[in-house]
Amino acid sequence: MIDLSASGLMSFINLAYFFAAVMFMFGLKAMSTPARARRGIVWAGFGMLLATIVTFFHPAIDDNFLLIVVALLLGAGTAWHFARSVQINDMPQMIALYNAMGGGAAACIAIIELTRTGLSGDLLQGLAVIGGLLGSIAFTGSMLAYLKLRGTLQRVPRYSNLQVINVGLLLIALLIALILSFSANSHPALLFIFFLFALISGILITLPVGSSDMPVIISLFNAMAGLAVGLEGVALENPAMMVAGVVVGASGWMLTSLMARAMNRPIANILFSDSAFFKQVETGADTPDSTLAHKSVWDQVSEEALSIDAHDAAADLAFAERVVVVPGYGMALSHAQQKLWELTELLERRGVKVSFAIHPVAGRMPGHMNVLLAEAGVPYEKIVDIDDINAEFSSVDVVLVVGANDIVNPAARDDADSSIYGMPILDVDKASHVIVVKRGQGTGFSGIENSLFVAVNCRLLYGDAQKMVQSLISEVREIQ
Ligand code: NAP
Numbered sequence: 001m002i003d004l005s006a007s008g009l010m011s012f013i014n015l016a017y018f019f020a021a022v023m024f025m026f027g028l029k030a031m032s033t034p035a036r037a038r039r040g041i042v043w044a045g046f047g048m049l050l051a052t053i054v055t056f057f058h059p060a061i062d063d064n065f066l067l068i069v070v071a072l073l074l075g076a077g078t079a080w081h082f083a084r085s086v087q088i089n090d091m092p093q094m095i096a097l098y099n100a101m102g103g104g105a106a107a108c109i110a111i112i113e114l115t116r117t118g119l120s121g122d123l124l125q126g127l128a129v130i131g132g133l134l135g136s137i138a139f140t141g142s143m144l145a146y147l148k149l150r151g152t153l154q155r156v157p158r159y160s161n162l163q164v165i166n167v168g169l170l171l172i173a174l175l176i177a178l179i180l181s182f183s184a185n186s187h188p189a190l191l192f193i194f195f196l197f198a199l200i201s202g203i204l205i206t207l208p209v210g211s212s213d214m215p216v217i218i219s220l221f222n223a224m225a226g227l228a229v230g231l232e233g234v235a236l237e238n239p240a241m242m243v244a245g246v247v248v249g250a251s252g253w254m255l256t257s258l259m260a261r262a263m264n265r266p267i268a269n270i271l272f273s274d275s276a277f278f279k280q281v282e283t284g285a286d287t288p289d290s291t292l293a294h295k296s297v298w299d300q301v302s303e304e305a306l307s308i309d310a311h312d313a314a315a316d317l318a319f320a321e322r323v324v325v326v327p328g329y330g331m332a333l334s335h336a337q338q339k340l341w342e343l344t345e346l347l348e349r350r351g352v353k354v355s356f357a358i359h360p361v362a363g364r365m366p367g368h369m370n371v372l373l374a375e376a377g378v379p380y381e382k383i384v385d386i387d388d389i390n391a392e393f394s395s396v397d398v399v400l401v402v403g404a405n406d407i408v409n410p411a412a413r414d415d416a417d418s419s420i421y422g423m424p425i426l427d428v429d430k431a432s433h434v435i436v437v438k439r440g441q442g443t444g445f446s447g448i449e450n451s452l453f454v455a456v457n458c459r460l461l462y463g464d465a466q467k468m469v470q471s472l473i474s475e476v477r478e479i480q
Helices: 006-032 032-054 065-086 090-114 123-150 161-183 188-206 211-236 239-262 267-272 311-319 329-334 339-349 368-376 386-390 465-478
Strands: 322-327 353-357 382-386 398-402 433-438 458-462
Touching: 006 339, 006 386, 032 239, 032 353, 032 368, 065 090, 090 188, 090 211, 090 329, 090 368, 123 161, 123 188, 161 188, 211 267, 211 329, 239 267, 311 339, 311 398, 311 433, 311 465, 322 339, 329 339, 329 368, 329 465, 339 353, 339 368, 339 382, 339 458, 339 465, 353 368, 353 386, 382 386, 433 465, 458 465
Parallel strands: 322 353, 322 398, 353 382, 398 433, 433 458
Antiparallel strands: none
16 A cells, blocks of 8 residues: 555554554453453454554555455444444344454455465465364354354254264364365365365354353354464464454453353363254243232242242342342343342342342353343442352342342252252352242253252242332332
């Protein structure tokens, strides 16, 4: 674009890339705490803007200036539009789409680099090939994840031996990658076959993944797309791409393993098991009558789950000293966060100490509950981590569980035969009283029964979360 060949130009560009990389890292660091997350996103955004602007001065950009500007405007305009209108619960599919773009862009760079210069069999070629493999898998895998989450693709074909086919395809793609990496005169058709296998692998890996496992695989594709961009950055000798890619790749991988650990599901299990997609999760069963006429609702003992009505539950909350609210996926579905905060303020005005306990995998995406509670105006200092709150539940009067199930299931702690055994849980059963808001007999994401619901200190408040919390607000207002 600009004919500047002064030796200082490249130093200036590299210095700008360096600052952009520093901004990415500071941005990411700030994103680790909710209070500074917004600032972190802005820093990373400015880093990306700086890297983009300075690239226009790069001597390699001497052609296609108009095409680049049109592509930038199209991409930025579309992203701006979707980011403004996306609902919080639709965030995973939006991230999937972004990952697809990142992975696809890295794969395109690999194709161009490998065909433009011809195959030379050096290290840079090897890195471009691996970046191409990861980018292609992230591209098709993320696109499929997007379509599945969006509901566009509701029925997926089921093949027997899918895992064997997947592993076989991946191995073939890896073998061709090896040949391409170290060969100086591979036939161009091999490149085509390599990318075809990589693209198909992305589809087949994602095909059997359960829609509820999708956040984990989306996070994995995020890591793959990041790493692919980083590797292509090395091939292009572009430091901003290298740092941004490695930072995204490493953080994406950490998030993936943290999520998998918090759910007690090995990543290989999510990737190479076809059980999840076809698992029937029962939800929305009929709502039983919640008519408990007498006052001593907590004195009843039964082997079945006992219910409580809003009147008794409100009294329990209003006369408690300490209440902990545990939100879950049901709160997100019912958009009850605003009402919950209203209830909290009401209780606090009565002198009740209220805090929120958040499990790392509550809901269906990382930080799901944090985002919703922040949106409702719940101050960060009211939110307590699983490790901090678990030691305190025995001194809590009432725990109000709103649309959460697996994350409070004692089987994960006590039952070695349970499918969720080993997953850390919030020990709400140790509190004096537990009130669970849910619609009916629906199980959680894992599809298993929850022994908490039949515990002597637990009562179920049946109904939609938002409606029930509104009823609690009305009842608490009636109490003098
Ligand atoms: P959950 O185990 O899925 O339980 C949700 C509960 O909400 C159900 O018991 C359901 O019972 C109830 N519910 C649904 N709609 C409701 C409504 N409108 N009003 C009131 N209640 C409603 O949710 P969780 O306890 O938050 O646990 C999250 C699960 O998702 C974990 O197993 C986790 O491993 C998994 N997961 C999390 C992520 C992540 O990144 N956060 C990603 C993938 C998977 P009813 O049907 O009876 O109402």
